Amino acid sequence: MIDKIDSKMFRNLLKGGYGRLSSQKEWVNNLNVFPVPDGDTGSNMTQTLKGALSEEGDIIENSLLAARGNSGIILSQFLYGFIDAVNHKEQIDTRDFALAIKAGEKSARNAIRNPVEGTIITVMREASRCAIQRSRREKDFIRLLENIVKIANITLEKTPEMLPVLKDAGVVDAGGQGFLYILEGTLHSLKEFDLKNDIVPPISKRLHIWKTLASIESVYRIRNIFDIGNHMVKIWQNRPTGMDLAWERVLSLIKRRRIKTIPALKQFARRLISVWERKIEYQYDVECLVRGENIQKQSLEEEIASFGDSILVVNSPSITKVHIHTNEPERIFEICSRYGELDDRFVEDMEEQQLDFITAKKGLEIEIHQKVIIIFPGNGLCEIAKSLGAEVINSSNPSTKEVLEYLKSEEFYFILPANGDAIPASEQAVKCSKKSGVVIPAKTIPEGMSALLAYNPELEPEENEKNMREAIKGVKTGKVATSARNAQFGDQKVNKGNIISIFRKDIRVHKNIKEAVFKLVEKMEGEIFTIYYGIDVKKDNAEALLQELKNKFSDKDFDLYFGGQPYYQYIISAE
């Protein structure tokens, strides 16, 4: 049990908090929608805490000097209040700790002109409340901090309910999240536990997803999430592994039948986009230090109040830090200079920051990982398909279970059954796997091959789907086989052992294989013929046949490949 900590230990705790926060900086940045969506909360808080921990000088002064941005300055004020409360003590117990948190929270709140609920301030307050309450009995720092972290977490999750702009943007409060990370890091340096890193696609990337959703041209009703089709794939594959409230909300709204149609979904997406892209009222983030004794904080604050918002004026005995969002930076500096010597002037164009933040940069484009799975009977066909980049199931008619085994990873699947009978099993497999995918109804080997050739991994899935479906239509299939039984097809009687040709529903008996192939070529019409010879055909025979075809049909183009398929001596594709 740890029931006392000294200043050195406290510093280590804070270092733990810094470590946690800085490793999660980007995540925090990408939550930053309030007060201005400029994506720097995490960076600002990290910088502030780093400054506070610098080896030389006073922790309070250092954090104030290093403080940047709204949440950075609020954090520095928290530290100020906290340290001020414990500074005179050699060692503190949990009660002192709790009282110091309370003092920190008060100090931070006082620095803000118009505190808003649902922000870091709320998380600080609830953490402080919990600390005060628990520390009455709890003497162990670890258990106390565990409780504080828990409460801070719960509070953070409620921030979107308190601050509508967060809810619309699909995030929790960035500053609150930063504060929670500091608490977690502090706890972690007292006690080893699993810290999970939250990974989040940058907001620019996520906005791209929502924009895609907002652009769906359809008035369909949505029965379930996969009805949104390929567009949903983007979200599905790029969904954040951690918390993305917007995503969770869409899912739950669709489940609860609150979003029933694509237009309703688009409206949701548009609202989310508009929050992130909203016009900033005050363009510049202006900060400066004013050096001088007895600076009238109140009066300075009032003087600048009409020039902007997000005003923070905080001070230590010798310096005052001023922060404001305004359109008139020079005016602010002029006012401040009347109160003392100006130092560390800082102006940031938040419109520019916002643009950087929300616009997808190069290399941030969403890549959907796609995969084509083709069902082909025969080694030759499979090798060709592999060389074209497909994954193959070497079978003529696999079961649902067999297909399912190929649908494992988080990719978007195109399944090419290349056999009419294999379509139902493929469709069933996609349904069972809960993975996103689509079965392209290729009913024959040439259709499968054509669809595969039309596939381009650089294209979007919906475009690939379109191209592959289109490709199937442009190909004709003919087959040559030896009949396995006696049968009657229309006027054509077939005996076991007969050589037959099959084109569409037309089945004919021929004297020999050559005649069957020649008749097929005539009947099928086309410019380019691709011939796959089966497992029972000798290579020499196939090549001789190819030569004869080339001689006879000199205006047509022929290609011959080893297909290795059973039953059919030749499968012919005409394009």
Place this chain on the structure above:
Amino acid sequence: MVKIVTDDASDIPEYAIKKYNITILKHPLYFGDEEVTGISPDQFYKRLEKGEMPRTTLLPTGILVNTYLACRQTGKKLDTDTILSIHLSSKMSGTYNSALTAAEMIHDKVKVEVFETGLTTLGQGMIALESATEAFAGQDIKSVKSKAEEVRSKVKMILAIPNLNFLHKSGRLGKGKALLGSMMRIIPMVTFIDGEIIPFGRGRTTSQVISKIKDEMRKDLAKFKAERVKVLLGYTTDKRICKELEEVIRNEFPVSESHIIQMNSVVGVYLGPGAWGISYYPIGG
């Protein structure tokens, strides 16, 4: 007046080079250790077909410096006040960076703006051609450069490369690798995005490739609401396909200008015999 300098990765119609006084710098070209100069494209491709493996290197900074200085001198008095130096994608070659260095070295003597096309051959040629037209009309560097930027944002180049091995060996295939190694007789097609080679698709026959090009042009012309389109067609060894393509495209689209060009050897090194392609620039709207 603005002077256009470019490198021979630009494929530009012969008439335009003369008319607009475009300076084209030749990339050094080697077969083994032998530096090849003054070889005609036909001779070059013959050696290529025989299996000789050529290579190229970036344009040396010194050559660029000398060229820039010479441009200033030949231009009577202040005739040439600025040079727009147009080069291929820095992801493909170091020439762009070499040009930047050269421009920096002599910035007090002559003003050179270096422009990266993100393309090569016909696409880069289109940018150079349009910029030269603008410069020839007497526009200042700002207008010429913004013209170059406009063309860069609209021009599309699609190349059909029946044998990708040349490109593959050069290590410049990038994402185009997805098209490699097929056992099927197919014609791989590539395009360029952000200076990189990206697979565009594959066709079984020339007519399939042509029809894919047509589809893409139709889409792009609609996208830019273009009233006209300017077209460059290029080949390494087989002019017939370009002729066929030109006819098809002229029948289908409002072509304001089209030229067939045999691609320069420096590009041929990577495209190999039998390659051909198109770049088109939708205008108006």
